[in-house]
Amino acid sequence: MKREMIIAGNWKSNGTLALRAEINNLLNDTNIEQGITVVVCPPVTLLEGMISDNKNPSISFGGQNLAEYGQGAYTGEVHAQMLRDIGANYVIIGHSERREYFSEKAEILAIKMLKAIDAGLKPIFCIGEPESIRENGEQNQYIESQIEEIIAITGIDVWAESILAYEPIWAIGTGKTASLDQVQEMHAHIRDTFSKHSDTIAALLPILYGGSVNQNNAAQLFTAVDVDGALIGGASLKQDQFAAIISAANAEANSN
Numbered sequence: 001m002k003r004e005m006i007i008a009g010n011w012k013s014n015g016t017l018a019l020r021a022e023i024n025n026l027l028n029d030t031n032i033e034q035g036i037t038v039v040v041c042p043p044v045t046l047l048e049g050m051i052s053d054n055k056n057p058s059i060s061f062g063g064q065n066l067a068e069y070g071q072g073a074y075t076g077e078v079h080a081q082m083l084r085d086i087g088a089n090y091v092i093i094g095h096s097e098r099r100e101y102f103s104e105k106a107e108i109l110a111i112k113m114l115k116a117i118d119a120g121l122k123p124i125f126c127i128g129e130p131e132s133i134r135e136n137g138e139q140n141q142y143i144e145s146q147i148e149e150i151i152a153i154t155g156i157d158v159w160a161e162s163i164l165a166y167e168p169i170w171a172i173g174t175g176k177t178a179s180l181d182q183v184q185e186m187h188a189h190i191r192d193t194f195s196k197h198s199d200t201i202a203a204l205l206p207i208l209y210g211g212s213v214n215q216n217n218a219a220q221l222f223t224a225v226d227v228d229g230a231l232i233g234g235a236s237l238k239q240d241q242f243a244a245i246i247s248a249a250n251a252e253a254n255s256n
């Protein structure tokens with residue numbers, strides 16, 4: 001069974017109304033092959049406007065975070081139903097920047113996942129090892145424990161509705177991309193780890209690669225059998241680069 005391919009852009013804390021208009025225009029005119037979903041995750045200030053101005057049914061939108069709480073007196077928070085209410089379908093959870101700067105641990109991330117699923121949002125759940133772990137050759141154990149600690153709380157079933165993004169921390173925003181072999185090996189390891197809980201979920205789980213994906217390396221990364229797309233930071237803010245990455249996904253879809 002062929003898995004869907006997902007090209008997701010994480011704008012992080014970047015983006016203005018001008019950029020929103022630019023990327024909306026680009027996406028409205030972009031051909032996207034069947035079996036590919038493009039997901040744009042702008043900052044929450046731009047999300048509703050982007051969704052309203054979108055005319056391309058192959059584009060979906062997501063939040064970059066959600067509250068661990070529901071509706072109520074939680075000043076500054078945006079909860080899952082609020083994202084759904086404006087038409088978002090996805091939400092990024094567990095990005096290494098949130099783990100590092102906002103001290104988000106598995107317990108909180110699991111609550112966020114369950115809240116997202118309950119509201120009908122698909123989590124894009126991020127994992128990835130720091131450079132020191134990779135240098136010591138301990139990345140497989142590290143990633144396995146990141147997966148096991150979250151499944152221990154959420155259970156396996158919610159993963160049938162989720163997407164996983166492997167983002168080695170040393171490759172995020174550094175221009176250092178993991179090699180094709182490193183990516184394929186890790187994605188296969190991630191799938192094996194899930195298959196200890198459910199072969200079906202493991203086989204269907206979209207696993208995205210993130211970490212300095214750009215117009216020069218995307219096509220090659222998409223050839224790996226266990227790479228089902230990308231989670232893109234910097235290059236998703238540049239019209240020409242994001243368009244080139246979508247073209248690489250289209251070419252890969254057409255070659256199958």
Ligand code: 13P
Pocket residue numbers: 010095167171172173174175210211212213231232233234235
């Ligand atoms: P870069 O593509 O800028 O390395 O960022 C990757 C990322 O963190 C996406 O979530």
